[in-house]
Amino acid sequence: MIVRHLEKGYPEHPVLKGLSFQADPGEFIAIVGASGSGKTTLLRCLTLQEAWNKGEYIFDGHNVLEGGPLAKWKVRRQWVSLQESTGLSPKKTAIESVLEARWSHMPLWRKIIRKSSMDEHVYSNDFLEKVGLLDKGHEKVEKLSGGEKQRVALARALIQEKKFIAADDPIKGLDPASVNRVMEDFRNVAKREKVLLVCAMQQLDLAERFATRIIGLSDGRIVLDVPARKLTTREKDLIL
Template sequence: MIIVRNLTKQLTDGTEVLTRVSFQADKGELIAVVGGSGSGKTTLLKCIALREKWTEGQLIYEGKDLTTPKWTDQIRLRKEWAYLDEKPSMNKNLTALKTVLGGRFFHTSIWRKLTATVSTDEHILGMDFLEKVGLLDKAHEKVGKLSGGEQQRVAIARALAQGAKVIVADEPIKGLDPKSADRVMQDFKSLCQNTNLLAVCSMQNLDLAERFATRIWGLSRGKIVLDVPARRLTQYEKNLIFS
């Protein structure tokens, strides 16, 4: 689905943050990116999501070379790829349902955008996405009144409503209590299994990566030093990543 070859990212002062990173990521995978502070996790995710320019490298998506995407390709990627920050940007005064329906921007007619009206079908669709992340009962509550974990799940539902086939999430469970973190990761796992979603998440919690991911990337000094099916890592593997 996604092939990246020799992704390199340099800062303006010449510092190399990512060095010739290559991988293939496929539908249905939940990939956990783990590494110590300064390993390049956030930069890698932003580059994958095309939020930051690459210094060099090649990107292929569904068989098409998008290293230098045309404007039509950029519109397609904005529909099909979603990037979730550690703290999702949402209007805290909107309800969970209206927030999710905000992801339907590219699918809504100009008339409905101008009049801010929602069709019955769109309303039902929004409720369906909230149900997928276990928040159907919170549909009419304002986002500002939801817990951190619930807000993350609303952000996931909004990305699904957008039509995302790929979700790149930077530390989606950071700062959450254990129960909420488990629920967010379980949502990601279920969606990847049931909808062929590809999710790439940076994580500090190695235990959750081992439990919920299908694949683990270990990042150290801007390079993927470990790429294995998710399981309990050996001490040698942990040393590769965190030494």
């Protein structure tokens, strides 16, 4: 992914001001910054939920913004967004939630009869295992903790063979143990599955501990772009 000179805003209210960066498969990038710095707007632009005012967007070697509706639809199929609300059906089990995300890859006749194969069930279990939830496969979503729901949502994204996962504050409201597990899964999955994972968040300490790269925003501009590590006081002052 290559972003060049991204600008987004409204009359007399610029939000993103000429952002440029490159992001590669396997990276877990934490987008950090104070409230109103442009983190969510950046994610929405990267997933084409917001139109760009200006800029160039290269994904998989193609200029996304120059493509027509069909081209944009095709590239969107390689992306998924994770948010605080997972959108999972509370009455379905974890395995059913992951399995239903696999329908687009199944043969037409299976879609018609709405019946998955044993291989697909095994495959879905594999992805639950990747996020440490194999033992929760037959639990209904409504019985899962907030952190477990986020990990089911992550398994759904992976089984769809997505290349880019955008997560907007997905750990908000989770208990500390769940936060740590979700963040560990994000880092491990990005590295192991060669997925680009970009997460907008405010917690600098979590970005330092779990991300592979930190991009700091302030007033709609990139003021920091470093490999993840303990930030200096000066670097934190740039962001907050």
